[in-house]
Amino acid sequence: MSSPAIQSALQQMQGLASQAAGHELKGQQLTASVGQGSFGSELQASIQRINRLQLNANAKAMAFQSGEPGIELNDVMVDMQKSSVAFQMGLQVRNRLVTSYRDVMNMQV
Template sequence: MSSEAIQSALAQMNSLASQAAGNTVKGSQVNMAVGGGSFGEALYGAARRINELSDNATRKAEAFQRGEPGIELHDVMMDGQKASIAFELGVQVRNRLVSAYKDVMNMQV
């Protein structure tokens, strides 16, 4: 659930997207604009939201451990579960994107 893992997943997705678009420059981002924003921006926003949920859950757990008033155990547990579910969703989306990319790359032209 660390931000390093999320950044690594985003870097991997950007690399795969660059290869799919035919870009050979490593680290370049592909702009796949659909509607108002790009696909990369949507992924980055989702990863950022997952990281925010994780950070919030960590802060709340630490505040509960310090015994700060107004922090209830059920709130800590719910925030932890929200962060966990969001992270698992992010992993599943990444896995589906990688699988779809591999399927497209294995298609005969």
């Protein structure tokens, strides 16, 4: 997956998270709380974790490429795989949310 595609998907996920957070404030019927955090805040936190993993992996790859001591190739590859798996998981969650949203919107009342 190319970098612009990844950035585009992250922006879409962040937009969905901000929309979810905005809808929670409008009415109690749209609030879905789990423990202390709401669905919107949990979604936003997940997106931020995915972003941190990607930034960390990219920084480690750049450090390895520039020849910084103490950066091993296997560490770079593990971090890249972690960020890739996290992104794919986030993408699948987004796809499921969009599908669920469309299903709910197509329901007849």
